[in-house]
Amino acid sequence: MRNMLLEKVEYKVDETRLGVWRRFVYPDGQLFEEFVSYQRVLGLPLIHYTRGKCPETGKRIVATGVLAIGRMARGVVAIGQASLGIIAVGQLAVGLLVGFGQATTGMLAVGQLAIGGIFGLGQLATGTVAIGQFAIGRYVLAQIGLGEYVWDMRAASPVAQQFFRSLLP
Structure with a gap:
C-alpha cells in the first residue's frame, strides 16, 4: 500500500444545514469521517464527531466540543473509548461530575x-x-x-x- 501521508488528500465534503462532514475512504476500505457543527458555544463546536484515522497525519483526531463523540473525546459531554468531560462515557471515562x-x-x-x-x-x-x-x-x-x-x-x-x-x- 502506498504512503497516503505524502499525498494530497481528496476528502468528500458535505455541507449540511447543521455542519460539515469530511470523509475519506482508504484504498483498503477503512473509513475516516469527521463532523463539525456550525453552531459554537464558548468557541467550541456544539457537536464534534470523529471516526477512524486522519489520512493527513495517520493519527486519530480527538473529538472536542460541547458534545464530543469519537475514539478519544473531550468536552462537556464526552463519549468515546477514552473520554474526558463534565459528563464522560467510555471505556476509560474521566468525568468531573459524572x-x-x-x-x-x-x-x-x-x-x-x-x-x-x-x-x-x-x-x-x-x-x-x-x-x-x-x-x-x-x-x-x-x-x-x-x-x-x-x-x-x-x-x-x-x-x-x-x-x-x-x-x-
Whole structure:
C-alpha cells in the first residue's frame, strides 16, 4: 500500500444545514469521517464527531466540543473509548461530575472500576457512598467493604443498614 501521508488528500465534503462532514475512504476500505457543527458555544463546536484515522497525519483526531463523540473525546459531554468531560462515557471515562464506563471517575461514578467522590457503584467502588463487590467509603454496601459504616458479608453496621434502607421507597 502506498504512503497516503505524502499525498494530497481528496476528502468528500458535505455541507449540511447543521455542519460539515469530511470523509475519506482508504484504498483498503477503512473509513475516516469527521463532523463539525456550525453552531459554537464558548468557541467550541456544539457537536464534534470523529471516526477512524486522519489520512493527513495517520493519527486519530480527538473529538472536542460541547458534545464530543469519537475514539478519544473531550468536552462537556464526552463519549468515546477514552473520554474526558463534565459528563464522560467510555471505556476509560474521566468525568468531573459524572462518569460511566469500565474504568471511571467523577463525583458520581458507575463502572467496573468506579472512583467516585460522592457516589461510586461498581465491582471496585469508592466514594462517600460506595456500593460494589469491593467498596471503600463512608457508607459501604459490599461483598467486602472497608469504611466507617459497612454492611458486608462479615458484619452489618446498624448505621449502614439504616442509611441504605432509607434509600429504598
